[in-house]
Amino acid sequence: xxxxxxxxxxxxxxxxxxxxAEVKDVVFSHDxxxxxxxxxxxxxxxxGPMKETLDWSGVRALGPDAVxxxxxxxxxxxxAESGATGDxxxxxxxxxxxxxxxxxxxxxxxxxxxxxxxxxxxxxxxGATVEEGPGGDRRYIPLPETFAVSSSALIVPxxxxxFIRDDLSGFGSAVDxxxxxxxxxx
Amino acid sequence: MDxxxxxxxxxxxxxxxxxxxxxxxxxRRSGGIVVNRKGRRGR
Numbered sequence: 488x489x490x491x492x493x494x495x496x497x498x499x500x501x502x503x504x505x506x507x508a509e510v511k512d513v514v515f516s517h518d519x520x521x522x523x524x525x526x527x528x529x530x531x532x533x534x535g536p537m538k539e540t541l542d543w544s545g546v547r548a549l550g551p552d553a554v555x556x557x558x559x560x561x562x563x564x565x566x567a568e569s570g571a572t573g574d575x576x577x578x579x580x581x582x583x584x585x586x587x588x589x590x591x592x593x594x595x596x597x598x599x600x601x602x603x604x605x606x607x608x609x610x611x612x613x614g615a616t617v618e619e620g621p622g623g624d625r626r627y628i629p630l631p632e633t634f635a636v637s638s639s640a641l642i643v644p645x646x647x648x649x650f651i652r653d654d655l656s657g658f659g660s661a662v663d664x665x666x667x668x669x670x671x672x673x
Numbered sequence: 674m675d676x677x678x679x680x681x682x683x684x685x686x687x688x689x690x691x692x693x694x695x696x697x698x699x700x701r702r703s704g705g706i707v708v709n710r711k712g713r714r715g716r
Binding site for chain 1: 694698703707708
């Protein structure tokens with residue numbers, strides 16, 4: 488799933504089926520790109536951001552239409568880990584460059600794999616350097632298992648160009664193949 | 674000014690206040706994908 492799709496989803500409690508908040512920011516850790524939590528908006532078009540945040544450990548399910556939590560207690564006061572603090576940086580717009588010096592595009596979204604944890608496995612890229620194809624002007628590039636998510640330029644191995652996909656179908660296997668190739672060469 | 678002008682002026686001021694408030698709220702509500710330098714690894 489794309490991380491950008493999570494923003495705006497309602498946060499619903501399992502105990503009372505109440506719609507208690509709405510996802511504002513999707514917050515990832517700098518190291519290894521784990522999803523650590525969400526900052527929240529109050530419900531309603533004219534209401535503002537909430538002081539509380541939702542830590543990933545409080546999420547029971549991350550569905551296509553809602554983020555499910557056990558109860559309203561899952562929301563906690565904003566902390567340095569799950570909340571977007573003063574150190575938080577926007578990822579979208581960062582340049583993706585291969586180690587051979589070729590610019591692949593700019594980051595437009597993150598591709599997230601969700602199981603026990605939610606983790607970044609790839610970047611959606613766009614921009615002037617991405618040519619229009621059958622799937623539009625967006626491409627998906629897999630990322631190595633160990634990398635740091637950054638808002639500045641992202642350096643990827645040049646071999647990643649062979650694993651770039653036009654859409655998300657089959658992207659999971661592209662990630663596995665790319666990582667297997669990196670392991671073999673290292 | 675007659676009372677009609679006062680009413681028109683008052684409505685105009687209220688509309689401007691509402692639009693400014695709505696724009697500020699929209700900006701405050703807009704989210705994104707961020708990286709926290711203090712973030713920890715998963716659960």
